[in-house]
Amino acid sequence: MKIRIKFRKWGVMKFVGHLDIMRYFQKAVRRAHIDIRYTEGFSPHPVMSFAAPLGVGATGDGEYMDIEVNSCPSSADLTAALNAVMVDGVSIVSSVLLPDHSPSAMAAVAAADYTVSFRNDGGNPYEAGRWQELIEQEFYSCSRFTIIKKTKKSERELDLKPLVYRFFAEEDAPGKTAFHLTVSTGSTDNIKPEAVLEALFARCSVPFDPMNLQIHRKEVYTRDEGGRFIPLEAMGVPFAEAILTEGGKHPCAL
Amino acid sequence: MRKPALNDEILLKIEKPARYIGNEVNSVMKDPSKVDIRFAMCFPDVYEIGMSHLGIQILYDLFNRRADTWCERVYSPWPDLHRIMKEQQIPLFGLESQEPVRRFDFVGITLQYEMCYTNVLQILDLAQIPLLAKERGEDMPIVIGGGPCTYNPEPIAAFFDCFYIGEGELAYDALLDLRIAAKKEGLSRAAFLREAAKIEGIYVPSLYEVAYRSDGTVAAFTPVFEDIPARVKKRAVADLTDAVYPQKPVVPFLKVTQDRAVLEIQRGCIRGCRFCQAGMIYRPNREKDINRLKELAVQILDATGYDEISLSSLSSSDYSGLSQLLDFLLEECRRRRINISLPSLRIDAFSLDIMQKVQDVKKSSLTFAPEAGTQRLRDVINKGLTEEDILGGAREAFLGGWNRVKLYFMLGLPTEEEADIRAIPELADDIAALYYETVPKEQRSGKCQVTVSTSFFVPKPFTPFQWAEMFGEDEYKKRARAVNEHVREQLNRKSIRYIWHEPDMTVLEGALARGDRRLSDVILYVYRHGGFFDAWSEYFACGLWLEAFRVCGISMDFYTKRQRAADEIFPWDFIDCGVTKEFLLREWMRAKEGAVTPNCRERCQGCGARQFEGGVCFEDQN
Known part of the structure; x- marks a missing residue:
C-alpha cells in the first residue's frame, strides 16, 4: 500500500x-x-x-x-x-x-507554489506595488522572458514564460514585499524561483543577492486528467x- | 522555536550548517530560569567526531536527569565558522539554548587525544573565556577537563580550573551540589576550587606546586595547602549494570562517524597489553549484566530509530555472555531489519559464524591486530595473539568466503629489531599464500587482498611502557620504508597493500602524552600563531610546533627520546589510577625479558585495581 x-x-x-x-x-x-x-x-x-x-x-x-x-x-x-x-x-x-x-510523488510533480521574501529588507529598493508594476512590464508585457540556463556541459537559452504560471508581488506585512510564483517543477523544466527573480532583478537593474532571499515552498502540484494543477495529496x-x-x-x- | 546564535546569512555561507543548530531528536531543552546549573559539555573536535562519542552521551544524560541542571553540547566550530566568529565577535554557544557558554557555570571539555589540545584553546577563545585559568574572573565558568588525557593533565594544566579523574558517573553530583551551595553562599572562585579539590577524583592544578631537578625531571609535586590531598584518586564505577546509561541518546541529523546505537557491554579489559593505556586506566574489567543490555538495546532502538547497533568494549570477545547476547540481538535485529556491527572481535570459528549470520553475503574485510611481526615482540608487548591464532583465523575466514584481510601493526615498539620489522611483510605473505592454498581456484572470488597498516608506537602514561624511549622522525621513516621494501620482495606482493602514516605527528603526540606543565607555553604559542585542528592532517602544522618548542626554549627530545629511570618521578605520578607504579614497573621488566603475563581471568597479578571493589577482580568469589 x-x-x-x-x-x-x-x-x-x-x-x-x-x-x-x-x-x-x-x-x-x-x-x-x-x-x-x-x-x-x-x-x-x-x-x-x-x-x-x-x-x-x-x-x-x-x-x-x-x-x-x-x-x-x-x-x-x-x-x-x-x-x-x-x-x-x-x-x-x-x-x-x-x-x-x-505514479510516485517524484514522477507526478508538475508545479510548485513559492513565496519569496527578503531576509533583510534593507536589500530591497522598492515597495511591493512598484515590484508588481515591474513584473507587469518586464514579464507579462513581453513575449519572451529568457534566462541562460547553465548545465555542467553547456549553456542554453530558456524562455520562462511558458514555465512560470503565476507571478506577482504583494505586501505581506507592512513594508515587507513578497513575491508569489507558481513555476514548473519536476525532472524536466525544473524552474527555481530564484532564477526567475534573478532575471527580473537584472532587467530592473536591481542588484541580486540570492543569500538575501528567503524561499518558502507552499505547495507541490500534479496535473489531473484535465490538465489542472492539484496538490499531490489530492491524488x-x-x-x-x-x-x-x-x-x-x-x-x-x- | 529558539533563535539560532548564528544568523541565516552565516549559516548559509558555511559548510554543514546543521552542525550548529542543535534541535536533534532526544536533545534536551529546559527552562533556564528553572535550573541552578548550566553546563556546557564540549568535545573539542568537529561535530561529526564529537557526536560519535559515547562518553558525552552518558554524561549528558547523567546531568540532565538532575532537574536543577541543564547540560548542553558544544563542538569545535570548523575553521570556516571559526573565522566568522572571530571577525564578528560571536561568542561560542551551547547547541541547545544557542546562548553563550561564557555565561554558564561549567565548561566541561573531554580530552580524548593529545592532538586536540589546541582545539581546547579554540573553544575557550571563541567562548571569550581567558585561556589561562589564573586569568579568569569571578564571573567566568569553571573549566573542567575529563577523559583519558587527564591521566596526564600537566601539559594543559594551565588552561583548566580543575580536572575530573575517572568515570563521570560518580563524583559529578557532589561537584554540582558544591557549586550550587557555593553560589548561594557567594563563595569565591578560589574558595570553591579549594573545596572541590577535596572531592575524590577532582584535581585542581593551581593547588599544587611542581619542583624540578637540574636534569629537568620532576623533583617534587606538592599541594600548597595542608587540607588538599597529595594524590588524586581515580573514580571507577563498581557495578556497571546499575550505572546510568542513556536510553534516549541524541540522534544527529548529519551523518556522523558513529551513526548507530551503541551498547556498552563492558568497561576495562582483562588482557594487559603493555602498550595500551585504555587497558590499564579503565581497570578493573567490569561487565554489564546481559539482561540489562537486552533491555537497553530495545529501549535505545525504540527511542532513536537507528538502523544499526554496535557493541562497545575494548575486547568484545572477552565478554562472558557474548554468545547469548548476540543470539538475542540477531533475533531482535532481524525482526527490526537493522544491522549489527561487531568491532573488536577476535577472529575465530565462533566470531566468523556470528559474522556470517550478521553480514549475509556482503563480506567486508576481516581485521587482525597482531601489533608486532614476531612472536618474540608480541611477547614483549604481551599481546596474547599467536601466529597460529592468526593463520587459523584467516584459514577459517577464507573457507567462509572472505578474501580480504586487514593487519594492524605498530612500528617503534621497545626492543624492536630488524627481524621484527621484516616479519611484518612475511606474515602478510603467509596469509596470502594460505588463501591460495586453502581455497580451490574455482571457489575463489577474485584475488586475496591483505592490507598491512602500520602506525608508530607512542608510549603513554600509566602503561608498562611509560619508561620507554621513542625515536626521531627519520628513524620511524626508515622503519616504514624497510617494511615497504620488504613487502615488494614477497612472493605474493601483488596481494599485499601497505599503508603507513607520517611520523611527524607521532613524535609530537609522544611529547604531549608524557609532558609536564612547561609544555603549556608551547601549546599556547601554537594556538596564538593560528594552529588548531591538529588531529586533521590538512591542518596539522608540524613546522609551527617545532618553532614553538624552539621559541619556548623547550627540548622535545627530553620528552620523547629519553629512556626514563625506574625511580624517576613522572609528572602524572600524583594520580592514583588504581594500577600501581610497582605493577607497571614489574611489567616493564618482564617486557624486557619477553615474559608473557597471564590475563586477569587466568591469574590475578595484583595490579591494584581490586581497590575499586568490582568487576573481574571479584569474579567466582561469591
Missing part, C-alpha cells in the same frame, strides 16, 4: 539538507513503529521516496514523501504517530492512501485502518 505523507519544514530545520531529511524520516518511521515495507536483497531499506528536494535554507508547507506499508492504522492515527516523534520544525500535515498504480484519499494480507484486504476509504 502506497501512502503519501505531506509535511511542513520550518525554523532551523531549513538548514538540514535533503539527504539528511531522508535519513531523519527513515529513523522517524522506525521510532513511530510504522509497519513500512522494506526492499528485498542484502541490505534492506525502507521503501520511501520524496517528491522534490528542497534546497538548504528553504522552508516548506507542502512537502511530500511516499512510503509503502504492509499494514497501517487510519490516516489520522498514522499522522499522529509520526507527529509524536517529530522534532520542532518538522510536522506531518496529512497522510493519504494512493491508488495501487499511481490519494484519507483512509481507515487497513491491513494488507496475502490476496489483499483492501483499505477502505473514509
Whole structure:
C-alpha cells in the first residue's frame, strides 16, 4: 500500500539538507513503529521516496514523501504517530492512501507554489506595488522572458514564460514585499524561483543577492486528467485502518 | 522555536550548517530560569567526531536527569565558522539554548587525544573565556577537563580550573551540589576550587606546586595547602549494570562517524597489553549484566530509530555472555531489519559464524591486530595473539568466503629489531599464500587482498611502557620504508597493500602524552600563531610546533627520546589510577625479558585495581 505523507519544514530545520531529511524520516518511521515495507536483497531499506528536494535554507508547507506499508492504522492515527516523534520544525500535515498504480510523488510533480521574501529588507529598493508594476512590464508585457540556463556541459537559452504560471508581488506585512510564483517543477523544466527573480532583478537593474532571499515552498502540484494543477495529496484519499494480507484486504476509504 | 546564535546569512555561507543548530531528536531543552546549573559539555573536535562519542552521551544524560541542571553540547566550530566568529565577535554557544557558554557555570571539555589540545584553546577563545585559568574572573565558568588525557593533565594544566579523574558517573553530583551551595553562599572562585579539590577524583592544578631537578625531571609535586590531598584518586564505577546509561541518546541529523546505537557491554579489559593505556586506566574489567543490555538495546532502538547497533568494549570477545547476547540481538535485529556491527572481535570459528549470520553475503574485510611481526615482540608487548591464532583465523575466514584481510601493526615498539620489522611483510605473505592454498581456484572470488597498516608506537602514561624511549622522525621513516621494501620482495606482493602514516605527528603526540606543565607555553604559542585542528592532517602544522618548542626554549627530545629511570618521578605520578607504579614497573621488566603475563581471568597479578571493589577482580568469589 502506497501512502503519501505531506509535511511542513520550518525554523532551523531549513538548514538540514535533503539527504539528511531522508535519513531523519527513515529513523522517524522506525521510532513511530510504522509497519513500512522494506526492499528485498542484502541490505534492506525502507521503501520511501520524496517528491522534490528542497534546497538548504528553504522552508516548506507542502512537502511530500511516499512510503509503502504492509499494514497501517487510519490516516489520522498514522499522522499522529509520526507527529509524536517529530522534532520542532518538522510536522506531518496529512497522510493519504494512493491508488495501487499511481505514479510516485517524484514522477507526478508538475508545479510548485513559492513565496519569496527578503531576509533583510534593507536589500530591497522598492515597495511591493512598484515590484508588481515591474513584473507587469518586464514579464507579462513581453513575449519572451529568457534566462541562460547553465548545465555542467553547456549553456542554453530558456524562455520562462511558458514555465512560470503565476507571478506577482504583494505586501505581506507592512513594508515587507513578497513575491508569489507558481513555476514548473519536476525532472524536466525544473524552474527555481530564484532564477526567475534573478532575471527580473537584472532587467530592473536591481542588484541580486540570492543569500538575501528567503524561499518558502507552499505547495507541490500534479496535473489531473484535465490538465489542472492539484496538490499531490489530492491524488490519494484519507483512509481507515487497513491491513494488507496475502490476496489483499483492501483499505477502505473514509 | 529558539533563535539560532548564528544568523541565516552565516549559516548559509558555511559548510554543514546543521552542525550548529542543535534541535536533534532526544536533545534536551529546559527552562533556564528553572535550573541552578548550566553546563556546557564540549568535545573539542568537529561535530561529526564529537557526536560519535559515547562518553558525552552518558554524561549528558547523567546531568540532565538532575532537574536543577541543564547540560548542553558544544563542538569545535570548523575553521570556516571559526573565522566568522572571530571577525564578528560571536561568542561560542551551547547547541541547545544557542546562548553563550561564557555565561554558564561549567565548561566541561573531554580530552580524548593529545592532538586536540589546541582545539581546547579554540573553544575557550571563541567562548571569550581567558585561556589561562589564573586569568579568569569571578564571573567566568569553571573549566573542567575529563577523559583519558587527564591521566596526564600537566601539559594543559594551565588552561583548566580543575580536572575530573575517572568515570563521570560518580563524583559529578557532589561537584554540582558544591557549586550550587557555593553560589548561594557567594563563595569565591578560589574558595570553591579549594573545596572541590577535596572531592575524590577532582584535581585542581593551581593547588599544587611542581619542583624540578637540574636534569629537568620532576623533583617534587606538592599541594600548597595542608587540607588538599597529595594524590588524586581515580573514580571507577563498581557495578556497571546499575550505572546510568542513556536510553534516549541524541540522534544527529548529519551523518556522523558513529551513526548507530551503541551498547556498552563492558568497561576495562582483562588482557594487559603493555602498550595500551585504555587497558590499564579503565581497570578493573567490569561487565554489564546481559539482561540489562537486552533491555537497553530495545529501549535505545525504540527511542532513536537507528538502523544499526554496535557493541562497545575494548575486547568484545572477552565478554562472558557474548554468545547469548548476540543470539538475542540477531533475533531482535532481524525482526527490526537493522544491522549489527561487531568491532573488536577476535577472529575465530565462533566470531566468523556470528559474522556470517550478521553480514549475509556482503563480506567486508576481516581485521587482525597482531601489533608486532614476531612472536618474540608480541611477547614483549604481551599481546596474547599467536601466529597460529592468526593463520587459523584467516584459514577459517577464507573457507567462509572472505578474501580480504586487514593487519594492524605498530612500528617503534621497545626492543624492536630488524627481524621484527621484516616479519611484518612475511606474515602478510603467509596469509596470502594460505588463501591460495586453502581455497580451490574455482571457489575463489577474485584475488586475496591483505592490507598491512602500520602506525608508530607512542608510549603513554600509566602503561608498562611509560619508561620507554621513542625515536626521531627519520628513524620511524626508515622503519616504514624497510617494511615497504620488504613487502615488494614477497612472493605474493601483488596481494599485499601497505599503508603507513607520517611520523611527524607521532613524535609530537609522544611529547604531549608524557609532558609536564612547561609544555603549556608551547601549546599556547601554537594556538596564538593560528594552529588548531591538529588531529586533521590538512591542518596539522608540524613546522609551527617545532618553532614553538624552539621559541619556548623547550627540548622535545627530553620528552620523547629519553629512556626514563625506574625511580624517576613522572609528572602524572600524583594520580592514583588504581594500577600501581610497582605493577607497571614489574611489567616493564618482564617486557624486557619477553615474559608473557597471564590475563586477569587466568591469574590475578595484583595490579591494584581490586581497590575499586568490582568487576573481574571479584569474579567466582561469591
